[in-house]
Amino acid sequence: MIEIKDLHKSYKMGSNSLHVLKGINFSVEEGELVAIMGSSGSGKSTLLNILGMLDVLDEGSYTLDGVPIKDLNETKAAQYRNKFLGFVFQSFNLINYKSAMENVALPLYYQKVGRKERQEKALKYLEQVGLREWADHLPSELSGGQKQRVAIARAMAAEPKVLLADEPTGALDSTTSYEVMDLIQKINDAGNTILIVTHEPDIADMCKRIVHLKDGVIVEDKKITQVRASQYV
């Protein structure tokens, strides 16, 4: 599904250049649930941003579902993001003047799905995350866990190839974190490919594979036995 070869990325900070990713080789099969771990500054967020086409790579190659991702202009990148990727952020990033349903329907709007169909689909995904009766509420009327579940529903609404989650539980307490992880596991069980960036070991243990990043290189890449989040809920 994802194939990365010899990926380099550096940032210019004034006259210095900061080499963040120093040659990453990495691939993800369909249906995997991968945790990317590392201390802050290890380059895990940069990697996720490049995977999410929010940032461009300096060297190396990136292939997503057989499509080489290179030389993207903004329009093309937007189109690919919409078609291939779903994002879940640490700070939820819901649009605060739109209701839960409108938020979920947003990626479909960019796909030019008709109004009615959009609403039906949005309600279906809200139902899957257990928030159907909260469809008309604004984000400010939802709890943190609920917000993240709306965000997950929004990420799923466009039926992406890969779900990218950047610290999805970073702003939640542990009980809510496990609820969200339970949801993510269920989505993964349905066959979706998911990448999670986290620095919490217990969250990483709920994935099927852990990739450790340190100073811009992969130091460890192992498959693990998944801990089901449902046992904590």
Add this chain to the structure above:
Amino acid sequence: MFTKDRWKEILEVLTSNWFRTILTAFGVFWGIFILIVLLAAGKGLENGIRSNFGDIATNTMFMWTQGTSMAYKGLPKGRRFTFKLEDVAAIRQKVPDLRFVSPRNQLGGFNGTNNVVRGIKTGAFNVYGDYPDIINQDPMGITSGRFINQLDIEEKRKVAVIGVGVRASLYDVGEEAIGTYIRIQGVNFMVVGTYKKNSNDGNAEEIQKEIFIPFTSFSQAFNQANNVGWMAITANDNSSITQLKEQIFTVVRENQKIHPQDLRAVGHFDLFEEFNRVLGLFKAMRWIAYFVGVLVLLSGVIGVSNIMLIVVKERTKEIGIRRALGENPWSIKLQIVMESIFLTIMSGMAGISFGALVIYLINYFLASNGPVEMFVNPSVSLGVVLVALIILVVSGLLAGFIPAQSAIKIKPIEALRME
């Protein structure tokens, strides 16, 4: 492009901060209001001046003789000459595109001699010998009877059309003038009509004290033979007398044996040129109105642009989210530009409507308090409103352009990091 969702979003954004939106809108509102009112005031002044010209045929020139200033063909300089009826015929024949060529003769009452007598009443009036065409060049309203006609000319009838001023001096109130006789320099003429001219100039009274008699009768009665005192010449509507007048002078010079370079021999007054000069003034005034109005509008537009920049700044993170979710940058740009255009057009429409209301009120007061000198019916045409709308759309576009550009200039990843 103009979907329901797009409109919903525009309204959501603009109504999220009513106070700010209205303050911003006021700049544009005020600009377009000033533009409309200035243009209307200019138009009112123009209408005022135009009404002073009345319905005189403005494409007209008056021509008279002066002494020659150059010797030619054995004739001395300083020679006096008079136009003849042959000159009129030659002009009609050789110069195309002339609508009326009216030879005129005049007995002056201006030097104070009482030249008209009726019974025991006398008066000093201007007496003109004219062709029927003159009523089209120097319009007057016939209040009773008729004007001179072609039969009067052919039969040299001694008939006269008198102004209401003449009637007031020579007749008692309520006395019937038609059919009575007046004596002009010893010759009796029968009154067949009375007229009244429209004017609010200083000469308003003077021009009601004129007497028109047939040209041919004038020539016979006052021994003018085939002399012509002066001419009033009007060109067709699609050509200008100012361009044709040189041809006319050439014809006259040939006929009267005047040196072709003798510019002083024939005197003239070009009403069309004067009229155009006045019109030129109004053109200039219209430009000034546009200039001032557009500048005021510009400051309003800058206000809109400014607010849109702030809105974009406030929504940077939201724009980042949208782009992460796959919104096309063009769509974001379009959204910002449409918000700007929508705001500009809405406030502009309000400005136009308010301007129209003010113009209506001014007209209402003018109508109820009687006419004001030099100011009649201030108004703006539909064309001006359309121009104003076009200016609004363009300025909305300009106002939205820079903010829209800045909205997509920042990378989505940086936008997402903003708190």
